[in-house]
Amino acid sequence: MARILITGGAGFIGSHLCDHFLERGDEVLCLDNLSTGSTGNIQHINSPNFRFIKYDVTNYLFVDGPLDFILHFASPASPIDYLELPIQTLKVGSLGTHKALGLAKEKGAVFLLASTSETYGDPLVHPQTEDYWGNVNPIGPRGVYDEAKRFAEALTMAYHRTHGVRTRIARIFNTYGPRMRINDGRAIPNFICQALRGEDLTVYGEGTQTRSFCSIRDMVPGFVLLLEKGGPEPVNLGNPDEYSVLDMAKNIIEVTGSASRIVHTDLPVDDPKVRQPDITRARSTLGWSPTVELAEGLEETIAYFRDKLGLQGEGGG
Ligand code: UDP
Numbered sequence: 001m002a003r004i005l006i007t008g009g010a011g012f013i014g015s016h017l018c019d020h021f022l023e024r025g026d027e028v029l030c031l032d033n034l035s036t037g038s039t040g041n042i043q044h045i046n047s048p049n050f051r052f053i054k055y056d057v058t059n060y061l062f063v064d065g066p067l068d069f070i071l072h073f074a075s076p077a078s079p080i081d082y083l084e085l086p087i088q089t090l091k092v093g094s095l096g097t098h099k100a101l102g103l104a105k106e107k108g109a110v111f112l113l114a115s116t117s118e119t120y121g122d123p124l125v126h127p128q129t130e131d132y133w134g135n136v137n138p139i140g141p142r143g144v145y146d147e148a149k150r151f152a153e154a155l156t157m158a159y160h161r162t163h164g165v166r167t168r169i170a171r172i173f174n175t176y177g178p179r180m181r182i183n184d185g186r187a188i189p190n191f192i193c194q195a196l197r198g199e200d201l202t203v204y205g206e207g208t209q210t211r212s213f214c215s216i217r218d219m220v221p222g223f224v225l226l227l228e229k230g231g232p233e234p235v236n237l238g239n240p241d242e243y244s245v246l247d248m249a250k251n252i253i254e255v256t257g258s259a260s261r262i263v264h265t266d267l268p269v270d271d272p273k274v275r276q277p278d279i280t281r282a283r284s285t286l287g288w289s290p291t292v293e294l295a296e297g298l299e300e301t302i303a304y305f306r307d308k309l310g311l312q313g314e315g316g317g
Contacts, residue, residue, distance in 0.1 A: 002026045003067050005109075007057045007100055008074030010037035012179045013114070013172075013216065017071060020220050022047050029063065031055050035088060036076050041179050057096040058088075067107040069227060072100040073114040075149075079142065079268060080185030086144040093148025094155070101159045104167075112168040112227055113156045115234060117275055118146045119171060127242075127276035130171065130234045140270040153234065160232045168230045170223060173238025173277045177216030177297065178304035188213060191249050192298075192305045195258035205267030207246025212276045214239035215297035218290035225286040238277035239290040255298055 004021050008014040009030030014037065018028050027049045030042060033056040042052060055061075057074045075092045076082045082089040097113065104111035120128045121136030136146045153169055160167040176188040184190070194201045214237070222237040243251070249262050282288045306312070 002069060003029070003065065004069045004071065005029045005031060005063060005067050005103070006071045006073060007031045007096065008037060008072075008114070010034060010039060010041050010052065011073060011077075012041070012177070012181075013175065013219065014071075014073040015041035015179055016177070016216050016220050017073070017223065018042060018045065018050065020224065022050055025049070029053060031057060032074065033057070035085065036078070036081050036181075038181070057099055058091045059099070061099045061103045063103060063107070067103070067109040069112065070100055070104045070107075070109045071112045071114070071223070072097060075114070076145070077116070078185045082145040083141050086141075089144045090148045093145070093152045097152040097155050101155060101165065105159060105163050105165050110166045110168065110227055111156065111159070112170060112223065113152055115153050115169050115171045116145070116149050117171055117173040117236070117238065117277065118142065119150050119153065120272075120275075121146055122270060122272045123274060126274050127240065127278040128236065129278040130236055130281055137270050141268075142270045157232065167232050168226050169232070169234040170226055171234050171236045171277075172219070173236065173275065174211045174213045175216055175219050175238070176213050177301055180301075182305065182308055187211065187245055187248060188252075188301065189305065191252040192256065192302055193309065195252050195256040195260045196302070196306055196309055196311055198258060198260055200261050200263040201249045201253065202265050203246055203249050203262050204265055204271065206264065207249065208244055209267070209271060210242045210244050210274045210276065211248070212239055212242045213248070213294065213297075214290055215292035217297070218292050222282065222286070222288045225288050229286050231285070233281075235282050235286065236277040236279050237282055237288070238279065240277055240279055241294060242274075242276040252298065255295070256302055
């Protein structure tokens with residue numbers, strides 16, 4: 001039985017990690033300041049091995065007893081969130097990562113950083129391999145997230161090289177699934193909620209920009225394998241199946257059976273034009289690759305939002 005600290009444990013990905021480790025019989029300390037996370041994501045947990053601590057990881061961290069793993073997932077992660085919380089986003093990626101790494105060093109714990117495909121910015125290499133250094137605008141509105149995560153990666157490597165902390169860096173590509181918020185602002189929850197409510201789907205720009213979407217059900221085993229079998233070098237985790245945003249919107253209208261239409265609005269500043277992970281490293285070093293088909297992943301996500309929105313039956317609009 002391992003003792004695990006998950007920062008951002010009440011968030012979308014963090015709460016699925018809490019479930020996974022509790023099911024395995026581990027002890028989980030879930031830390032979250034609830035700025036974008038929610039107790040609704042963990043309220044189903046009824047285990048003596050679980051503890052929720054409402055805390056901001058940018059402050060000094062004291063944890064009693066041993067820790068085997070620290071998973072640092074605390075951060076706003078949706079573009080609308082980090083545009084609204086720019087300083088908190090910078091602080092949690094920098095000060096928060098510093099505190100979490102300091103704790104890992106103190107406890108001899110394996111540390112996993114939730115990094116992001118945003119470290120590649122608006123990429124000039126496609127698909128993105130881990131050795132690509134990225135194309136990031138440091139002073140643009142997305143810079144608060146991208147640079148915080150890039151700093152977090154640098155700090156993680158420094159703790160590994162200087163203090164010998166066993167570290168992992170997951171570069172997480174677009175992930176979707178149950179427990180995303182209705183007003184999360186990201187493409188999949190937006191499109192699903194709009195389609196289910198019969199509202200127009202807001203495609204930013206022409207919708208020719210691409211993303212590659214991975215189900216949370218694939219992502220969780222990726223993190224576990226990275227913890228167990230990975231090394232300090234960053235590993236892309238994501239589903240390489242690439243779609244244009246417009247095609248994704250059309251697909252969601254179809255699978256929800258919605259009468260909604262598509263409207264085009266302004267493209268956000270510095271919105272990456274393409275994004276697709278090269279997962280050769282994850283395949284070869286971890287033996288990991290996604291298995292959940294988009295149709296299947298969307299179906300369970302749509303069912304989740306249908307329930308959240310208090311809707312029943314088929315279709316919307
Ligand atoms: N997007 C969109 N409509 C929305 C939300 C997002 O067209 O209602 C686009 C967004 O401009 C981006 C892509 O969908 O090109 C993915 O956006 P998301 O916010 O999900 O995450 P990102 O990959 O930009 O971090």
